[in-house]
Amino acid sequence: MSVFYRERRLPPYVFAEVNRMKLEKRHAGVDVIDFGMGNPDMPPAPHIIEKLKEVAADPRAHRYSSSMGIPALRKAVGRYYERRFNVALDAEKEICVTLGSKEGLASFATAVTAPGDTILVPDPSYPIHMFGFIIAGAAVRPVTFGDPEHFFAEVSAACRRSVPAPTVLVLNFPSNPTTQTVDLDFYREAVKLAKQYNLIIISDLAYSEIYFDGNPPPSILEVPEAREVAIEFTSMSKTYSMPGWRMGFAAGSERLIGALKLVKSYLDYGAFTPIQVAAIAALDGPQDGIEENRRVYRERRDCLVESFGRAGFDVPSPPATMFAWAPIPEKYRELGSLEFSKRLLDETGVAVSPGLGFGERGDGFVRLALVENPQRIRQAARAMTGFF
Ligand SMILES: Cc1ncc(COP(=O)(O)O)c(C=O)c1O
Secondary structure (H helix, E strand, C coil): CCCCHHHHHCCCCHHHHHHHHHHHHHHCCCCCEECCCCCCCCCCCHHHHHHHHHHHCCHHHHCCCCCCCCHHHHHHHHHHHHHHHCCCCCCCCCEEEECHHHHHHHHHHHHHCCCCCEEEEECCCCHHHHHHHHHCCCEEEEECCCCHHHHHHHHHHHHHHCCCCCCEEEECCCCCCCCCCCCHHHHHHHHHHHHHHCCEEEEECCCCCCECCCCCCCCHHHCCCHHHHEEEEEEHHHHCCCHHHCCEEEEECHHHHHHHHHHHHHHCCCCCHHHHHHHHHHHHCCCHHHHHHHHHHHHHHHHHHHHHHHCCCCCCCCCECCEEEEECCHHHHHHHHHHHHHHHHHHHCEECEEHHHHCHHHCCEEEEECCCCHHHHHHHHHHHCCCC
């Protein structure tokens, strides 16, 4: 039984049941085709690994590093913002390195939350957006993201009616799990609302480089006033296929970056220096690995949409991210996403993530991660043919 305050505030992990079943199946010799976890399977570019090896061989590279990140890496992040978004940042005051963006999001929640604060998070969303704040002692008010107009109306209503008034609004576009994208006008409106209602905006831009329709996702920091109210998180995990390295970045308002840096200075000593130097090599070096990642995810996306569709499972084609977000087919809809995912795994050997794990309003959906190759995707489609 959970005894501690924070334990009691965290519900049972929805994905645990499917994960347990996956393990049982594997032990029983079933070849599970796994679209569950968004864990990139491609390796990083060779020059990044070479740089890691080279710096790790230096006897001086093994001491504690700096929790906010070494200055050269913060400057490299500044150059990325400059060339990709045409945004000039002060690497000293407006950028902080994090141990993956997940750690950054959680530490930031710790930094800005007082017990009992209310924060606004889209439902469904990536779990840390909500649970980072729940762990920090806040109450979460979910908002629905269908289209921007309704979203902003709901956010405004929440700001007017909630007592205490919400302090934070979390945005994540391209979205995990829904794959929705937004344009710069959306961020302009968000910043306007934030200033009106005294909200902090967190923008999670983990999928900044995984897009398929030719329109690179914008950064909220392209809106000049965002520098007063927003903090944005980016990550090397998906962009450079480096999820295990735990390397992410926060950028934006000096006040918000300052709060994050302060908490981090108590919590950690920063990433291993060779990883930080290799991250500079990734940001400043050849970028063709990103193009190749996009090509691979696009190929898998097209293969999945086409072959699953033929098997009777209609999956909308995602414009961005490494996921597809699919409504549960009519025949199984009343089961809900957890039961449906279990039935699908049990009868076909195909594993997906139940939408419920991303929030109550995700329950009519499942999320499919594009981490299996086209041959395995087609194999999954064949296994599902009778099921639908
Ligand atoms: C939207 C979103 N934010 C953050 C993360 C965490 O990324 P990182 O590896 O940088 O902690 C993920 C990982 O799946 C994600 O989907």
